[in-house]
Amino acid sequence: MLLHRQEMIIHQKGFLKSPDLDAAPNWTLPPLNMIKINIDAAISARSNLSVVSGVCRDASGAVLRWGVSILRGILKVEVAEAKAVPFGIQQASEVPSKVLFVESDAANFISRLLHPESAIDPIHVIIDDCLAETASRTVQFQHVRRHCNQVAHASAK
16 A cells, blocks of 8 residues: 555645655555545647546545546646646545545656745646645645556546
8 A cells, every 4th residue: 555655744734745756556545534636637739738637536446526627728748737736636626535645647746746845937836726725635645657547647638
């Protein structure tokens, strides 16, 4: 299980912070009373758009909510991956759980979420939005390998 693999530290505002960014080797069920959100993004330069997706699952692995959104004019991978995070969190907004576990295969963006003070640029605005959106919940952000994120990845395609 992913949570016992790492030593977790409670971070301010109820965020759980992982001390390392090693990706999980396989997709795992979230713990009881926790919702796992897998997010991803895909870019289509030819169509001048990005597609973001979010899939919310419970401790049994059942899909509770999912969705995709088209973002016209966004062709930078990091921006699209960043916008996928608040989209996934919004998918979970009506799911009755105070604890979220957000997984993405975008290692750079997850690292920046865990260390929001590291840069100030347009991505930082999205990071601030993600942190504000989750202020009332305990959230863990985790990088996972692409094969652990297949449902969200396929949805974004």
